[in-house]
Amino acid sequence: MQLKDTIHESRAFLNRAIVAGLLVAIAALALIWRMVQLQITNHEHFTTLSRENRVKVVPLPPTRGLIYDRRDVLLAQNRPAYSLEITPEQVDDIDTLLKDLAQVIEINDDDLERFWQLKKRKRRFDSVPIRVNLSPDETAQFAVYRHRFPGVDIKAQLLRHYPYDVKTTHVLGYVGRVSQRDLEQIDASNYAGTSHIGKNGVERTYESALHGSVGYEQIEINAAGRRVRTLEQTPPEPGVDVHLHIDIALQEVAMRAFGDNNGAIVAINPQNGGVLAFVSQPGYDPNLFVEGISRKDYDALQENPDRPLYNRALRGQYPPGSTIKPFMGLAGLEYGTIQFDTSAYCPGYFQLPGNTHKYRDWKKSGHGSMDLDSAIVQSCDVFFYKLAYELGIDRLHDFLSQFGFGDRTGIDLTGESTGLLPSRQWKRRARNQPWYPGETLIMGIGQGYFLTTPLQLAAATAAIANNGTYYTPHVVDYLQSRATGEITPIPPTSQPIPKALQQNWDDVRKGMTNVVESPRGTAKRIRSSEYRIAGKTGTAQVFTVGQDEDYNEEEIDKKLRDHALFIAYAPVENPQIAIAVVVENGGHGGSAAAPIAREVMDAYLLNRDEPLEATQ
Amino acid sequence: MSYSPRQLGDLTPTDPNRRQGLLAVFHIDLPLLVGLLLLCGYGLIVLYSASGENLGQVERQALRIVLAFMVTLAIAQLNPGTLRRWSPSLYAVGMLMLVGVLVFGEIGKGAQRWLDLGIVRFQPSELVKLAVPLMIAWYLAEQRLPPTWQRLLFAALMIAAPVLLIAKQPDLGTALLVASAGAFVLFLAGISWRLIGGLVVAAAAAAPVIWYTMRDYQRQRVLTFLDPENDPLGAGYHIIQSKIAIGSGGLYGKGWLNGTQSQLDFLPERHTDFIFAVLSEEFGLIGVLILLALYLFVIARGMYIATRAQDTFTRLLAGSLTLEFFVYLFVNTGMVSGLLPVVGVPLPLVSYGGTSLVTLMAGFGMLMSIHTHRRLLPT
Structure with a gap:
């Protein structure tokens, strides 16, 4: 019985073992099928995935x-x-x-x-x-x-x-x-x-x-x-x-010369338009921005009333004031409106025919009899009121635009302002008003709507200095590959200003020279014994003085004081440097702005090899 | 039918399995021994690569293999009768320890699996992997087969209790192995096909219930299995990277130590649960087929031993241990190749680690014991 059972159980077990073996075989085959599917059928797909996994560019x-x-x-x-x-x-x-x-x-x-x-x-x-x-x-x-x-x-x-x-x-x-x-x-x-x-x-x-x-x-x-x-x-x-083209020595000298004043100075090589100095006062430390400026530092810069972040040389728009007078004079000569020896009488004011409004000269008592030379040297306003009136706004606009006023100079820096050279069309477009003759007059002395940037003034001065070639100012001289040493120059681009008569240009330059050289010149204090400077002072009104009021420098807030301007080039015989200086609220161009220009010129023309140390 | 305790070398000349020399003296089954040695050797070669050429790890694993083989040999010396007598006690100890783990156990990797016995840390679930088939085989072999409904129910309860305790640790992989080991005993004992069919239907019906009792990470594994790309950097990462490793291996593999997926750490758990992917990547389909051939050889030998066993207990035990070994293998390779959900089961005899190795080799010791202690049957 036991034996029979054992044999029976053994049989039954064998049956089940065979079934189990079959199940094992089926499962093994399923596994092999799976492996074939992964390793053979989809091999390429997974090879790609594996490569994407491990290789990174x-x-x-x-x-x-x-x-x-x-x-x-x-x-x-x-x-x-x-x-x-x-x-x-x-x-x-x-x-x-x-x-x-x-x-x-x-x-x-x-x-x-x-x-x-x-x-x-x-x-x-x-x-x-x-x-x-x-x-x-x-x-x-x-x-x-x-x-x-x-x-x-x-x-x-x-x-x-x-x-x-x-x-x-x-x-x-x-x-x-x-x-x-x-x-x-x-x-x-x-x-x-x-x-x-x-x-x-x-x-x-x-x-x-x-x-x-x-x-x-x-x-x-x-x-x-x-x-x-x-x-x-x-x-x-x-x-x-x-x-x-920038000379760090000039930058340093210019900044020192500015002292605590705000303003800008641009110095240009009139022979190629290269910018030798480009300073906007005050500046700020650019290193703060490299790793991301802290909020506190940034707020301090933003809230500083002197606006250090503001690039005055590039974006500052100032009335050119009397610095525009040489250009006005040149316009008069070139258009034949005046001769070099045409004289006019300055009683201290100018009136338009049929109008009682008095356009006042800065010198209340008047300059007396003036020709172009003395009008530039003494900066007589009445002479230029009259000249502007005779030229008219259209000719003024056309002539001045040749010197780059009213448009971006195209310097290789971004964010430049255009300034504003007003015209009839501009006024119609911007203000929807006709042009009034009185506006032509004040434009003759660089006031009114007329706005220029220090950069524009310097570039225009360079064009006078080099006798009629308007160079697009540029900061970069050349690029050099460190690997090959190969140099890629940045060629100057220029535009000749058409001339009616060479003598006219010489005459205006003579007037500018006398501004510094003549004992009556408004910038006579910067006269140098080592080289001759030609220039023109200017004062731009920030605060409008009433018709019959006096302007008292002592009494008004420094913020409302006039901007002092000065344009110059030197040496007169062979101009190497042309400069425009604006000293904000500096007062008179001759006393505030001209000395800064002189120091920069000295540094450039006399002490060319002064060694420098970086501020660390 | 009863056994009498035997002494070493007590083989009679009429023993049908009479062998000469040391193999016979030490109760070693040569085919099984060779198959296991080849598998372990192959495993060490793969482990050297999977461990990032860490010779120390390979040495440690080799030492464990030596120890595990000593366990095999030690158990092979025991008479199957001894094993049978010990079965109920082993089962009882195993159950006590499982309860102990739940109460005093140490937590490792988010699961309570370890019991600190002072000298060694011990994973009771490993003991249970052997104790359950032993116990069920012992229980069913007490009476004539096929078992009665009543005994079946009781056997099922004896399987379910440890399975639930292990699943609660939670260790789904081991629970699955223990359940399958017990189930195989029942299957081999000849339970009716109708019952099997009924159980399959019941299991399908119970699936939603199981779903709600599963832990979050277990559910996640199932969901990931169904759609690994759904979570490529989270839970699906394992499976995606492992499939890439296997697939990019191709027919011949990328060569030993040259698997980019394995060597550059894209493959997670590459020297433990996912070592099969390393092998597939570096040795290709050919390497996989060689591994499978070795496994199937060992399994075939195990089934052969089972069919040649002389009584119900040893038959059931040998058969279920062998089939449990196959489940081990299939769950791991199925998981690594994306055929099954990710369940933490190592590749038997190949994955780095000592605990499951010792258990497995102890099981093979039992197979050897069963095969080498046969007596000449009466008549």
Whole structure:
């Protein structure tokens, strides 16, 4: 019985074992089918996915080109800077870490704000800066505590630095972190690895040259995204060095000469339009912007009543005042409205025929009998009221526009203002009013609607100095590739101003020379014994004086005082430098503005090799 | 039918499985031993690559393999009768420990699985993997087969109790293995096909109930299995990366140590649960087929031992242990290749780790014991 059962059970078991074996076989076949499906049928698909997994293309950012002044003084450099960076992946609790870190190293709210913002944009294994521009002391201090902060490291990177900071701001501009708006305007792929971009000034205008071209490397990465090895590389093309016409020595001299005053000075080489000095006072430290300016610093700049962020040389629009008189005189001569020796009587005021309104001269008692030369030298207003009236607004507008007034000069800096050269058409368009003859008169002395930028004045002065060639002012002289040494000049562009008679130009220059050289000249105080200067002073009204009131300089607020202007070039015989100076609320051009021009000219013409030290 | 305790070398000349020399003396089944050694050796080669050429890890695993083989040999010396007698006690101890784990257990990776016995940390669920088939085989072998409904119900309860305790730890993979081991005993014991059919229907009906009792991460695994691309960086990441590894291996593989998915850390848990993907990537379909051939050889040998066993207990035990081994293999490879949901089951004998290795090898020790202690049948 037992045996029978055993045999029966053995049979039954064998049956079940066979069924189980079949099930095993079916399952094994299903598995093999699955493997064939993955490894044979879809092999290529998975090979592609596997390759995409492990190979990453990494941009190699180019090194930014350097900027030099005309004597190869380095104005913008790339300096290794140390920042403290956190790799979120390696940190368990960032909030606690930040709290602990703040015990060791100073971290302010701006740092925290930037950290959280940048962190959002980066991957977990990318490090995010918490502090930038560590001082050597801070670097050493952190090194002591380093072991307490896993995932926190000191990183070195090349950061733009402007050794002459405030002295170069308004011409060099600065670089800042690439923003979303920047990315919309540039070839984003070329900036794939670049953190900074030119925001302003030369840094912006010559951005593409300075930046260079991005390189690429194919790297193999692991699952955490870390580099394992390099597979292929295309090196980046470094940015090109930029050499300026700007002379840092002149910048320095000009700024010193300005003292506490606000204003602008532009000096141009009349032979090629190269800008030798370009100062807007006050300036600001561009280095603040490189790593992202703190809110506090930015607010301070914004709220400063002297408006340091405002580029007066490029964007400031001032009535030219009497500095326009040589151009008026030249217009009169060229159109034949007056001769060099045509004289007019100045009683201290001018009246339009059939009108009782008195257009007053700055000299209440009048200048007496005036010809063009003495009218320029003594800056007689009545002479130019009369001349402007006779020329008429249309001829005035046409003539002055040849000197670049009323339009952007086309300098290689961005954000330039146009100034305003009024005309009948302009007034109809802008104000929907006819042009009144009285407006022509005050335009004759550079007042009224007429507005010029210091840059426009300097460029126009250069055209008088070089005898009739209007050069588009430019800051950059040439580009030079560091790799090949190859030089790409930035050629001057110019426009000849048509001449009726050469003598007219000589006569006006003679008048300008007498402004400085003649004992009655309004700028006689800057007369130099070593070279001869030609110039013209100007005063631009900020505050309108009533018809019968006196203008008392002492009594009005400094903010309402007249702007002092001065244009000049030197040496008279062979002009090397043409200058326009505006001193805001400086009062008289001869006393406030002219001495600044003289110092810059001296520095340029006499002390060409004065050594300089960068402010560090 | 009863066994008498035997002494070493107590084989009579009439023993049908009489062998000469050391193999016979030490109760070793040569085909099984060779199959297992080849599998472990193959595993070590893959582990060297999967561990990132970490020789220390390979050495540690080799040491574990040596220890596990010693366990195999030790158990092979036991008479199956001894195993049978111990079955109820082993089961009782296992159950006590499972309850102990729930009360005193240590938590590791979000699950309570370990029991600290002072000297060693012990995973009671491993013991239960063996204790359940032993217990059920013992219980069913007490009476004539096929079992009565009453005994079946009681057997089912004895399976369900540890399974539920393990699932509560929670350790779905081990629960599944234990359940399958118990179920195979029942299946091999010859329960009627009608009942099997009924159970399948019942299981399908119970699926929604199970769904609601599952933990979040367990549900997530099922959902991820159904649509891994739905969550490519979260739970689906494992499966996507593992399929890429396998698929990009192709027919011949990328070569040993050259699997980019494995070597560059894209593959998670590559030296433990996902080591099959490393093998597939580096050795290709050919390497997979070699591995499967070795496994199937071991399984075939196990089934052969089962069919040649001389009594109900040893038959049921050998058969269910062998089939449990196959479930082990199938659940792991099925999971890694995306055929089944992700359940934490290692690739038997190949994955890095000692606990399951010892259990498995102890099971093979039992197979050897069963095969080498056969007596000449009467008549």
